[in-house]
Amino acid sequence: MKEMISPEAKKLAAERAARMKAVLELKEPDRVPFTGLGGDVVAAYAGINSYEYNFDFEKNRQAVLKWLTDFPCDTPRAGVGGLDNLTMSVAFVDFPDLANNFFMVNGPMNDILKMKFARFPGREVDEFSSQQFIGGCNMTSEEYDELIADPVKFSYEKILPRITGSLADLGSPTALAAMARLGMEKARQGAEMRKTMQAVAELGYPLGGGASFAFAPLDYIGDHLRDIPNVVLDLRKHPDKVKAAAESILEVLLKLTLQGKATGAATASFPLHLNEYLSPKLYKEFYWPTLKAYILRLADEGMKSRLFCEGWHDAHLDTMLELPVGWGTAAFDKTDVRKAKKVLQGHTCISGGIDVNVIMSSNPANIDEYIKELLGDMMPGGGFILGTNVGNLPRNTPIENIQAVYEAVEKYGQY
Amino acid sequence: MAEFLKIKQELIDAVSELDEEKVTELTETALRDGTEPLDILEAVNEGMLTVGRLYESKTYFIADLIMAGLIFKEVLGLEQMTELFHARNKNKIGKVVLGTVQGDLHDIGKDIFRGLMETNSFEVIDLGVDIPKEAFIRKVIEHKPDILGMSGVLTYTIDAMKDVVGALDEAGVRDQLKVIAGGNHLTRENCAYIGADAYANDAFDGVKICLEWVKEKKNQGEL
Known part of the structure; x- marks a missing residue:
């Protein structure tokens, strides 16, 4: 496979990998690494709808390649989209060859499993909409003891049947057929994905060293088991049980993340969710202890972490200083990266900075100025990755604004 | 009524401290003692205003607003309070x-x-x-x-x-x-x-x- 990649592409890939390595070591690279833009606009740019992008691997590949050719970046996003399906990975954690395969449910997998939390374009929502995770309450507060005693057994026996249409009756012909079909589908998708990654490598992108998934233990309870309003109630009514459950879940999630490392993942990527909801008091009492332990244990295993801090994270920035220097990356959504830099410079690599609203509603001249100022503030001292605050640019994002971002990064991104 | 004046501040504080059990307990006691539901509702609203101020001053976060909403719903769920709430619908x-x-x-x-x-x-x-x-x-x-x-x-x-x-x-x-x-x-x-x-x-x-x-x-x- 490697022989097909041109020397130019190999050189480009090595430069990109070196750039990312330097910022993770909190140094100044040759240029500011840029995670690029993406979202529903990638499908629109290729003239296809979100349904085709999510269900047709050939069309998806062509759309991704067209986008990455015209809008090159340092960390490409490729493949069809998916939604967190953590319960299934937890349920199958004792099967390392399978568990990580189930972490994301994409459109075709969802056709088989029929997850109750998932909505895909062209299926449960119209073909131009984004895929959506809608959550739900799948566990009662009386069941905490069972969860604490054995999160794996509980996730398999109790939660899985509640959240999937096809596995509602475990052991039934319907459930067994769904698992067999899922195996066939994953084999097909694996071949498609290898084809896509080969084509992406030919464009000069580094392969391997990707991210393993990771989840703050309390987010597993909030997003997949109790839902957010209920977990908020539990923090007050059953504080000891919530803490014990988070600790119990931590061990299972660690195992899953390290299984990802064993297959080549270099970093662990955490999408934080409840962070914005919690006051510093609740965050420090319930959310942070198990998240911190998780990151420290991964660091012991030689793995860096990446936290995507959804929403506002201002009130919790100082907690990151409890981690060792160079532990990983904090990517921000609503929190101003300049403010984060003041707290975290020389300690944590910072990622983000571009508000997608600016790309959606501004004009090329303003965008040029915006990127210039942002890079002027954020590049000095290194340890900064340029990216958007959230991943999704809508279908009708003006292409001239997208071009303006890439031109400005080219113009002002040199160290 | 005189009894309620004694616990009114306690109820306001319980709401603003998001102490769900205490709010329910105080409300039930007050109703049993013949307190007007409207007086109780006013105390709960006053506690909610404090919650709002604590949110604005960034002491409370979204989770606390969710909790305050649950407490409010719970108080309104008590039989006599529901009747009052519906009656007050005319005064929206x-x-x-x-x-x-x-x-x-x-x-x-x-x-x-x-x-x-x-x-x-x-x-x-x-x-x-x-x-x-x-x-x-x-x-x-x-x-x-x-x-x-x-x-x-x-x-x-x-x-x-x-x-x-x-x-x-x-x-x-x-x-x-x-x-x-x-x-x-x-x-x-x-x-x-x-x-x-x-x-x-x-x-x-x-x-x-x-x-x-x-x-x-x-x-x-x-x-």
């Missing part, structure tokens, strides 16, 4: 039609907003999530609200919101109500694009704007 300060726009299925922000609006004596007609513009228009014509609230979490919802405002125009009802868009991603620029009268990044701001509108309308003698 304004009417709001509310929904998450088409293409988006998120409801947490919308639900927090609804809870806070109800606490502030608004009548809320909640249409749910993934609401097409036609349904918004139908309900606006049917209920003649003072305010239309559109919620959305996903970035692309600004187009669905713009479509709803356009449909209000077409139906000839745009000038009969105020329109507020709610969502974490909204900015002044995309609020102008949507054509809404205001936008709010969190439920609490949204309620403040709606209260201002009702006050203005009242001052103009329309209510």
Whole structure:
């Protein structure tokens, strides 16, 4: 496979990998690494709808390649989209060859499993909409003891049947057929994905060293088991049980993340969710202890972490200083990266900075100025990755604004 | 009644400290002792105002607003309180039609907003999530609200919101109500694009704007 990649592409890939390595070591690279833009606009740019992008691997590949050719970046996003399906990975954690395969449910997998939390374009929502995770309450507060005693057994026996249409009756012909079909589908998708990654490598992108998934233990309870309003109630009514459950879940999630490392993942990527909801008091009492332990244990295993801090994270920035220097990356959504830099410079690599609203509603001249100022503030001292605050640019994002971002990064991104 | 004066401050504090069990216990005791439900409701509202202030000063966060909403719902769930709440429906300060726009299925922000609006004596007609513009228009014509609230979490919802405002125009009802868009991603620029009268990044701001509108309308003698 490697022989097909041109020397130019190999050189480009090595430069990109070196750039990312330097910022993770909190140094100044040759240029500011840029995670690029993406979202529903990638499908629109290729003239296809979100349904085709999510269900047709050939069309998806062509759309991704067209986008990455015209809008090159340092960390490409490729493949069809998916939604967190953590319960299934937890349920199958004792099967390392399978568990990580189930972490994301994409459109075709969802056709088989029929997850109750998932909505895909062209299926449960119209073909131009984004895929959506809608959550739900799948566990009662009386069941905490069972969860604490054995999160794996509980996730398999109790939660899985509640959240999937096809596995509602475990052991039934319907459930067994769904698992067999899922195996066939994953084999097909694996071949498609290898084809896509080969084509992406030919464009000069580094392969391997990707991210393993990771989840703050309390987010597993909030997003997949109790839902957010209920977990908020539990923090007050059953504080000891919530803490014990988070600790119990931590061990299972660690195992899953390290299984990802064993297959080549270099970093662990955490999408934080409840962070914005919690006051510093609740965050420090319930959310942070198990998240911190998780990151420290991964660091012991030689793995860096990446936290995507959804929403506002201002009130919790100082907690990151409890981690060792160079532990990983904090990517921000609503929190101003300049403010984060003041707290975290020389300690944590910072990622983000571009508000997608600016790309959606501004004009090329303003965008040029915006990127210039942002890079002027954020590049000095290194340890900064340029990216958007959230991943999704809508279908009708003006292409001239997208071009303006890439031109400005080219113009002002040199160290 | 004299008894209630003694526990009134305790009840206000219990609400502002989000001590759900204590609120329920104090409310039940007060009702048993023959306290007027209206007095209890006033104390609970006072506690809710403190919650709002603590949220504004960043002592409380969204989780605390959710908790406050649950406590309020629980108090209203007590039999005598429900009767009072329904009776007070006649004295609502304004009417709001509310929904998450088409293409988006998120409801947490919308639900927090609804809870806070109800606490502030608004009548809320909640249409749910993934609401097409036609349904918004139908309900606006049917209920003649003072305010239309559109919620959305996903970035692309600004187009669905713009479509709803356009449909209000077409139906000839745009000038009969105020329109507020709610969502974490909204900015002044995309609020102008949507054509809404205001936008709010969190439920609490949204309620403040709606209260201002009702006050203005009242001052103009329309209510």
